[in-house]
Amino acid sequence: xxxxxxxLAQEIQGPSPAALLRRRVFGHYGLLFGVTVxxxxxxxxxxxxxxxxxxxxxxxxxxxxxxxxxxxGSDPNHLLGTDHLGRDYLAxxxxxxxxxxxxxxxxxxxxxxxxxxxxxxxxxxxxxxxxVVTFLINVRLAMPVVLVALAVVAVLGGSLxxxxxxxxxxxxxxxxxxxxxxxxxxxxxxxxxAAKAIGCSTRRIILSEIMPNILNNLIVVMxxxxxxxxxxxxxxxxxxxxxxxxTPSWGLMxxxxxxxxxxxxxxxxIPGVALFILVLAINLLGDGLRDITAPENRS
Amino acid sequence: xxxxxxxxxxxxxxxxxxxxGTLHAVRGIDFELxxxxxxxxxxxxxxxxxxxxxxxxxxxxxxxxxxxxxxxFCGTELQGLPPSAMRQLxxxxxxxxxxxxxxxxxxxxxxGDQLAEALLLHRRVGKAEARTRAVxxxxxxxxTAAESRLSQYxxxxxxxxxxxxxxxxxxxxxxELVIADEPTTxxxxxxxxxxxxxxxxxxxxxxxxxxxxTHDLGVVARxxxxxxxxxxxxxxxxxxxREIFENPSHPYTQGLLRCIPVPGRTKPxxxxxxxxxxxxxxxxxxxxxxFRTRCDLAESACAKPIPIHETEGGHSWRCxxxxxxxxxx
Amino acid sequence: xxxxxxxxxxxxVLVALTVSAVSFSLLYLSGDPASAMAGETATSADIESIxxxxxxxxxxxxxxxxxxxxxxxxDFGQSYYFKLPVSQLIADRLSITMLLGVCGISFALxxxxxxxxxxxxxxxxxxxxxxxxxxxxxxxxxxxxxxxxLIVIFSIQLNWLxxxxxxxxxxxxMPTVVLGYYAMPAIMRLTRAGMLEVLNADYIRTARxxxxxxxxxxxxxxxxxxxxxxxxxxxxxMGFMLGxxxxxxxxxxxHGAGYLAWESIGRNDLPTVQALILxxxxxxxxxxxLSDLANAWLDPRIRVG
Numbered sequence: 048x049x050x051x052x053x054x055l056a057q058e059i060q061g062p063s064p065a066a067l068l069r070r071r072v073f074g075h076y077g078l079l080f081g082v083t084v085x086x087x088x089x090x091x092x093x094x095x096x097x098x099x100x101x102x103x104x105x106x107x108x109x110x111x112x113x114x115x116x117x118x119x120g121s122d123p124n125h126l127l128g129t130d131h132l133g134r135d136y137l138a139x140x141x142x143x144x145x146x147x148x149x150x151x152x153x154x155x156x157x158x159x160x161x162x163x164x165x166x167x168x169x170x171x172x173x174x175x176x177x178x179v180v181t182f183l184i185n186v187r188l189a190m191p192v193v194l195v196a197l198a199v200v201a202v203l204g205g206s207l208x209x210x211x212x213x214x215x216x217x218x219x220x221x222x223x224x225x226x227x228x229x230x231x232x233x234x235x236x237x238x239x240x241a242a243k244a245i246g247c248s249t250r251r252i253i254l255s256e257i258m259p260n261i262l263n264n265l266i267v268v269m270x271x272x273x274x275x276x277x278x279x280x281x282x283x284x285x286x287x288x289x290x291x292x293x294t295p296s297w298g299l300m301x302x303x304x305x306x307x308x309x310x311x312x313x314x315x316x317i318p319g320v321a322l323f324i325l326v327l328a329i330n331l332l333g334d335g336l337r338d339i340t341a342p343e344n345r346s
Numbered sequence: 347x348x349x350x351x352x353x354x355x356x357x358x359x360x361x362x363x364x365x366x367g368t369l370h371a372v373r374g375i376d377f378e379l380x381x382x383x384x385x386x387x388x389x390x391x392x393x394x395x396x397x398x399x400x401x402x403x404x405x406x407x408x409x410x411x412x413x414x415x416x417x418x419f420c421g422t423e424l425q426g427l428p429p430s431a432m433r434q435l436x437x438x439x440x441x442x443x444x445x446x447x448x449x450x451x452x453x454x455x456x457x458g459d460q461l462a463e464a465l466l467l468h469r470r471v472g473k474a475e476a477r478t479r480a481v482x483x484x485x486x487x488x489x490t491a492a493e494s495r496l497s498q499y500x501x502x503x504x505x506x507x508x509x510x511x512x513x514x515x516x517x518x519x520x521x522e523l524v525i526a527d528e529p530t531t532x533x534x535x536x537x538x539x540x541x542x543x544x545x546x547x548x549x550x551x552x553x554x555x556x557x558x559x560t561h562d563l564g565v566v567a568r569x570x571x572x573x574x575x576x577x578x579x580x581x582x583x584x585x586x587x588r589e590i591f592e593n594p595s596h597p598y599t600q601g602l603l604r605c606i607p608v609p610g611r612t613k614p615x616x617x618x619x620x621x622x623x624x625x626x627x628x629x630x631x632x633x634x635x636x637f638r639t640r641c642d643l644a645e646s647a648c649a650k651p652i653p654i655h656e657t658e659g660g661h662s663w664r665c666x667x668x669x670x671x672x673x674x675x
Numbered sequence: 676x677x678x679x680x681x682x683x684x685x686x687x688v689l690v691a692l693t694v695s696a697v698s699f700s701l702l703y704l705s706g707d708p709a710s711a712m713a714g715e716t717a718t719s720a721d722i723e724s725i726x727x728x729x730x731x732x733x734x735x736x737x738x739x740x741x742x743x744x745x746x747x748x749x750d751f752g753q754s755y756y757f758k759l760p761v762s763q764l765i766a767d768r769l770s771i772t773m774l775l776g777v778c779g780i781s782f783a784l785x786x787x788x789x790x791x792x793x794x795x796x797x798x799x800x801x802x803x804x805x806x807x808x809x810x811x812x813x814x815x816x817x818x819x820x821x822x823x824x825l826i827v828i829f830s831i832q833l834n835w836l837x838x839x840x841x842x843x844x845x846x847x848x849m850p851t852v853v854l855g856y857y858a859m860p861a862i863m864r865l866t867r868a869g870m871l872e873v874l875n876a877d878y879i880r881t882a883r884x885x886x887x888x889x890x891x892x893x894x895x896x897x898x899x900x901x902x903x904x905x906x907x908x909x910x911x912x913m914g915f916m917l918g919x920x921x922x923x924x925x926x927x928x929x930h931g932a933g934y935l936a937w938e939s940i941g942r943n944d945l946p947t948v949q950a951l952i953l954x955x956x957x958x959x960x961x962x963x964x965l966s967d968l969a970n971a972w973l974d975p976r977i978r979v980g
Contacts, residue, residue, distance in 0.1 A: 515881075
């Protein structure tokens with residue numbers, strides 16, 4: 048019987064859930080990379096006024112198209128050079144990070160609120176509510192996002208607020224899809240039935256029994272939609288129908304640099320790489336969170 | 347015996363590398379099987395019986411480490427055989443029937459396609475011929491209206507029917523050896539007997555050698571020529587079915603036999619035997635007799651290497667107690 | 676099978692109607708078509724007369740019903756800018772966009788499926804990691820920027836491919852790659868996940884036990900089952916891609932429907948924008964409908980009840 052006791056002991060002495068989570072987080076290089084890079088970008092964006100040292104809007108006719116530091120003829124006052132209006136590229140890049148982050152975060156919050164409400168309602172109530180929500184999701188998926196966003200922004204005028212609201216109202220589909228299926232899974236579980244049996248109100252069951260259990264999925268979708276919103280804003284601004292000049296949006300910087308890219312490829316390389324790294328970091332964070340919270344990876 | 351055995355296995359070892367160490371799932375087992383014979387491999391789940399049958403078929407997952415002094419089919423050593431040569435044997439001269447008929451058929455193809463494929467892979471025949479053969483075998487396994495079944499999909503058939511299809515598929519090429527891994531476990535009790543009867547009848551009719559993996563000693567008593575009892579990755583006792591049932595010599599076999607009711611001898615309400623304890627972990631080095639933690643006769647010598655006793659009739663068991671001094675069952 | 680198809684068809688029509696209503700009201704609510712038509716130099720009297728002439732003063736529902744009735748007959752009205760029937764304008768441009776869409780999705784499938792299969796066959800191997808890397812990059816790459824980078828490399832530096840225009844097949848190479856790479860990561864990940872699951876299935880072991888070779892096991896027995904969800908995804912991606920062609924076409928100046936949409940939005944040409952939204956939505960709806968049928972055909976559990 049000694050072996051029996053050994054196995055029991057092993058089970059008890061095994062790593063605690065917290066230790067397992069730590070091990071999973073620190074064993075996941077993608078997640079670590081994503082988190083680190085994102086923290087750095089957020090810090091740069093927050094500290095932009097201190098770090099930039101220049102006004103991102105200040106034009107200078109004498110200092111136009113100065114190359115960045117790794118090229119010949121660079122100006123130590125403009126580490127990343129200047130654009131076609133002589134504005135400091137580093138300052139514009141740093142302030143641009145604020146725009147991207149704000150758009151990603153707020154648009155994801157708006158769409159998250161809409162999508163989660165719809166998805167949870169559909170999953171929890173089922174029946175007609177589910178039919179209606181599923182139908183709305185289908186309608187939304189059928190609408191060409193870029194086209195509709197462009198058209199609406201064009202009519203309403205391209206300000207930061209308009210772009211954020213339009214994206215927020217367009218990107219709720221994935222939230223609704225994922226929250227609906229997560230709620231469906233959780234709804235059938237014992238403790239939800241138990242809560243129903245002891246007479247908890249619907250509101251209470253949804254807020255305190257269902258939401259905590261689908262929160263990890265919500266956060267994962269939130270990150271992915273943030274990345275999506277950032278990319279879309281950049282695309283809209285690039286097409287000239289998003290955030291309007293002279294705002295330092297990365298998409299707009301690429302658009303403005305397009306004329307110069309023949310001779311000075313760095314003008315599109317710098318904001319493009321910034322955009323790519325930001326989206327990559329957010330995606331890696333999202334993928335990583337999904338990996339470490341997925342039940343099949345908990346071994 | 348002058349004839350080459352269909353299957354000869356010596357010192358078969360299967361190791362599973364795991365995070366906590368190596369799991370010695372099968373630890374040096376030997377057995378032999380002649381044409382037309384039925385060998386039953388008996389044991390609890392995890393004793394290594396399914397892995398042994400997969401090893402013979404060459405179907406073990408790649409990460410498992412499998413070695414043997416000898417693993418010969420009709421005199422051909424299977425170890426080190428190129429994959430293409432192994433494929434030539436599989437499904438052709440040796441076939442396998444699995445435990446789960448519900449999931450062992452491909453949901454995307456019709457019964458007819460899957461049956462015909464078994465023949466088309468190994469014989470130069472046309473599709474029409476393969477279909478005819480499929481109808482013939484479906485009839486053999488007792489499926490009525492065989493012609494119309496060919497165009498059906500697995501999800502349209504019951505579990506019992508699917509297992510009949512699996513059997514038909516295994517026999518498409520008239521193999522010399524068929525391995526059935528708990529073929530009736532997943533089925534209803536009433537169907538189990540039918541399928542087993544069918545399997546044994548076909549085996550006699552086609553003069554195949556069969557390995558039947560099971561944990562049901564009632565089944566063994568009805569069909570086996572030879573029996574190998576496995577415990578924790580070892581064959582602890584083997585011999586003819588008669589020897590095993592009449593003269594069980596390993597304490598584990600004796601324990602197993604106490605667990606089955608015997609018609610006429612077991613009285614209603616009488617307590618059947620059970621073997622206390624659980625199978626020990628096989629991770630890391632295993633020494634001595636693995637059964638000693640559950641054995642009534644265990645002594646300090648059980649922790650040391652265990653001798654194998656063998657009688658002239660080929661009955662052997664792995665225990666420190668020889669036949670003479672064992673306790674009466 | 677027939678009832679299944681009819682049900683799906685009914686749903687598709689309903690979705691299309693709703694999309695038309697939503698997009699019509701969005702544009703109706705958000706702008707004044709009469710002043711857009713009249714141009715910037717028009718007096719308020721001009722605008723007023725246009726408003727009565729085109730019926731913009733009628734109630735919303737009447738206008739929508741009128742527009743929908745005509746649209747169902749293929750008449751999307753006149754383009755404000757080109758002064759041509761919108762349907763003719765779109766028909767002229769659509770072939771380029773469809774060609775681009777087909778090339779794009781083919782490129783995505785041809786790269787994503789083999790990579791996904793290879794990654795699933797050898798999990799955590801070099802090829803699996805490479806596939807993962809490619810897909811992570813693809814998901815983070817802004818497609819308009821990727822397009823510009825390709826232009827800089829292949830048109831400006833190497834001078835291999837034309838940077839813009841829609842004259843010959845060479846014009847389609849870079850747009851295809853950009854559009855395909857946008858759809859590829861999701862398809863690859865789904866193929867990999869599906870194959871990983873299917874390869875553990877009992878029937879794969881059965882196929883091996885029959886003596887089937889590895890290629891046959893992979894492509895006949897495993898991929899056939901793993902590809903079912905991939906078909907749906909590819910249809911959805913194809914719909915998204917046509918909608919996203921607006922970005923790619925504007926970068927490479929391919930004069931397709933996406934380019935037309937971009938121009939029309941800039942010119943406040945509402946009937947054209949309105950019709951294009953519906954056309955792109957229609958494509959999405961048709962593709963998903965077809966993929967439902969394809970799935971039923973691929974998966975006998977749906978087809979044969």
